[in-house]
Amino acid sequence: xxxxxxxxxxxxxxxxxxxxxxxxxxxxxxxxxxxxxxxxxxxxxxxxxxxxxxxxxxxxxxxxxxxxxxxxxxxxxxxxxxxxxxxxxxxxxxxxxxxxxxxxxxxxxxxxxxxxxxxxxxxxxxxxxxxxxxxxxxxxxxxxxxxxxxxxxxxxxxxxxxxxxxxxxxxxxxxxxxxxxxxxxxxxxxxxxxxxxxxxxxxxxxxxxxxxxxxxxxxxxxxxxxxxxxxxxxxxxxxxxxxxxxxxxxxxxxxxxxxxxxxxxxxxxxxxxxxxxxxxxxxxxxxxxxxxxxxxxxxxxxxxxxxxxxxxxxxxxxxxxxxxxxxxxxxxxxxxxxxxxxxxxxxxxxxxxxxxxxxxxxxxxxxxxxxxxxx
Amino acid sequence: xxxxxxxxxxxxxxxxxxxxxxxxxxxxxxxxxxxxxxxxxxxxxxxxxxxxxxxxxxxxxxxxxxxxxxxxxxxxxxxxxxxxxxxxxxxxxxxxxxxxxxxxxxxxxxxxxxxxxxxxxxxxxxxxxxxxxxxxxxxxxxxxxxxxxxxxxxxxxxxxxxxxxxxxxxxxxxxxxxxxxxxxxxxxxxxxxxxxxxxxxxxxxxxxxxxxxxxxxxxxxxxxxxxxxxxxxxxxxxxxxxxxxxxxxxxxxxxxxxxxxxxxxxxxxxxxxxxxxxxxxxxxxxxxxxxxxxxxxxxxxxxxxxxxxxxxxxxxxxxxxxxxxxxxxxxxxxxxxxxxxxxxxxxxxxxxxxxxxxxxxxxxxxxxxxxxxxxxxxxxxxxxxxxxxxxxxxxxxxxxxxxxxxx
Numbered sequence: 001x002x003x004x005x006x007x008x009x010x011x012x013x014x015x016x017x018x019x020x021x022x023x024x025x026x027x028x029x030x031x032x033x034x035x036x037x038x039x040x041x042x043x044x045x046x047x048x049x050x051x052x053x054x055x056x057x058x059x060x061x062x063x064x065x066x067x068x069x070x071x072x073x074x075x076x077x078x079x080x081x082x083x084x085x086x087x088x089x090x091x092x093x094x095x096x097x098x099x100x101x102x103x104x105x106x107x108x109x110x111x112x113x114x115x116x117x118x119x120x121x122x123x124x125x126x127x128x129x130x131x132x133x134x135x136x137x138x139x140x141x142x143x144x145x146x147x148x149x150x151x152x153x154x155x156x157x158x159x160x161x162x163x164x165x166x167x168x169x170x171x172x173x174x175x176x177x178x179x180x181x182x183x184x185x186x187x188x189x190x191x192x193x194x195x196x197x198x199x200x201x202x203x204x205x206x207x208x209x210x211x212x213x214x215x216x217x218x219x220x221x222x223x224x225x226x227x228x229x230x231x232x233x234x235x236x237x238x239x240x241x242x243x244x245x246x247x248x249x250x251x252x253x254x255x256x257x258x259x260x261x262x263x264x265x266x267x268x269x270x271x272x273x274x275x276x277x278x279x280x281x282x283x284x285x286x287x288x289x290x291x292x293x294x295x296x297x298x299x300x301x302x303x304x305x306x307x308x309x310x311x312x313x314x315x316x317x318x319x320x321x322x323x324x325x326x327x328x329x330x331x332x333x334x335x336x337x338x339x340x341x342x343x344x345x346x347x348x349x350x351x352x353x354x355x356x357x358x359x360x361x362x363x364x365x366x367x368x369x370x371x372x373x374x375x
Numbered sequence: 376x377x378x379x380x381x382x383x384x385x386x387x388x389x390x391x392x393x394x395x396x397x398x399x400x401x402x403x404x405x406x407x408x409x410x411x412x413x414x415x416x417x418x419x420x421x422x423x424x425x426x427x428x429x430x431x432x433x434x435x436x437x438x439x440x441x442x443x444x445x446x447x448x449x450x451x452x453x454x455x456x457x458x459x460x461x462x463x464x465x466x467x468x469x470x471x472x473x474x475x476x477x478x479x480x481x482x483x484x485x486x487x488x489x490x491x492x493x494x495x496x497x498x499x500x501x502x503x504x505x506x507x508x509x510x511x512x513x514x515x516x517x518x519x520x521x522x523x524x525x526x527x528x529x530x531x532x533x534x535x536x537x538x539x540x541x542x543x544x545x546x547x548x549x550x551x552x553x554x555x556x557x558x559x560x561x562x563x564x565x566x567x568x569x570x571x572x573x574x575x576x577x578x579x580x581x582x583x584x585x586x587x588x589x590x591x592x593x594x595x596x597x598x599x600x601x602x603x604x605x606x607x608x609x610x611x612x613x614x615x616x617x618x619x620x621x622x623x624x625x626x627x628x629x630x631x632x633x634x635x636x637x638x639x640x641x642x643x644x645x646x647x648x649x650x651x652x653x654x655x656x657x658x659x660x661x662x663x664x665x666x667x668x669x670x671x672x673x674x675x676x677x678x679x680x681x682x683x684x685x686x687x688x689x690x691x692x693x694x695x696x697x698x699x700x701x702x703x704x705x706x707x708x709x710x711x712x713x714x715x716x717x718x719x720x721x722x723x724x725x726x727x728x729x730x731x732x733x734x735x736x737x738x739x740x741x742x743x744x745x746x747x748x749x750x751x752x753x754x755x756x757x758x759x760x761x762x763x764x765x766x767x768x769x770x771x772x773x774x775x776x777x778x779x780x781x782x
Contacts, residue, residue, distance in 0.1 A: 126598075189597075371595070372595070
């Protein structure tokens, strides 16, 4: 009994192996009509119908140690790559970094895989990216959230003047607050975070100047460059605690600049049943965190996906330049999101003022003073 | 004639001792000093088993394979071919990315070097009966000291790198020594103090990086200046010489443990502190010494992270080396040679994992981490592996470690 089972199993395995060997030349041997169908099927499934097709172009990306699933800037940048693939039909290569000492290695690994364009994410990769760009002049490089004074020909810095839309957000918050106190906090005291808080702070000061009002900002002071931080971009509880802290100081509008940790602040705001509201950052919160949409007056949007896709598209079309990209209100790289559920509650007058301030910012009539703003 | 007789004698002797095949395995441990040899079979089997489980995970995470399994019954060969291709691509890039070329080997060595040093820091403490979870903190402090000397002072070439190295070693030794003293004087459990000091070291680094003297001029990003070229480890055949230091450190630890009086006391106290005390050894002295040397080794790992490639200090320059080191030490069964081999394996998995991500297979990073975890899991559960592979002999696989830390 046992023996027959073994023999059966052996023949089965043998048959499988033989059949597997015979699979490739099956078309010549005429092994069966079935063999052609799946090859066609795999071919058609390989390009699911992008508008263009550039199968020889390989676009690659290296994350910083946060990884592509950080629900923050790595992920948004990665969306840009995904969109580029969707529209242009490219090959991709991706590497997630585990520690800050790996970046040079990781870029080198992608270069060995013959990438045509490499996008790196985060200021931490600044040096490694520049070094790699100098070494491999036939590959186009772009880096999110970093700018160079003198970039090599094949390296484009993608930075974002998020102080501008944050200025609008600050003005909006000052116009909407009932308690006369608005609050903000950051995930870490790094320039790409504090630039939001600077803009927000300046917007509130501008409101006070214009309206002769005394709206206070808690959680950040641009002049002293000090304020509240969770020191963590993942910890929702820390975000919630910090928001509670700001609320206990009277803030009824919170501007969390802490990635996923900021979701804790939205939770805290939602728990007040409309007493406290919030303004989201990086993406339109009503889209990316739709469950909190009823507490979100607006969002400050940072178009990293758009900038990344543009850089890749330029590289595909041989139009790549090293001219630094700075996302501004003017070019739409950064913007204030729609008011969504608050559309009816924001007074028309305030909306109009924000539109005119936006124009003033674009025209340079209002100057951003944040030390973190890209030059 | 006597030449012919001798092998026969040997055979007869071996045959009477153990009936089944494993002559080399049973012969070696008696001659060699390393106690990890009896369990090498289990370790290799664990790795094989982990690779098998990993292969299944590769299949599950590969879209094409899943799709071809959908029409498995109408056309099964496609599923097999795609599966084979996915596994083949993944594992071939794992191998070629880690040892396939000289540049791959050098990357593997460079990633292994800090793991070996930090692993030795855990190993040494283990042998003294201490569970050093603080390698990460000791590594950070060591790197901060080495880095600061490296970018802040201008010194002549050879002097600079030596000073930076010594500063790193000293920093790590102090951070580890504190734990030793606390344990010796107050009995504070080293597991708790090391974990807490890890936090302190990480917070210290974050704090220092907000200070202007630690930031690059003209920037307020939390990133230090690059270490001067004069303070960088010289490279040999494209590999920075940190790996040489790591191997020297391993030899040093072996000598310390196996050949010196201090090492004897260390092992004696590690085996049974009360017996050591009765025999007239100063347990307090042993604990302090062990932790100082452990901190020194972890500090060496830290210096490799900054001085190896003219790097700058950032908040997460260390990654998770200090914690991976615990795994490396466990895998190496708390012996210097074992730690070196385990460190090399982890270095290879790390660079190979990178190639798996970047290459045609584009295997997710999480998978290599799962592979590492599986290997350790199987090594830690020798009974399971033996049952799967039906090993007969009852050598004590991983029992050495079980009593390691709560004496």
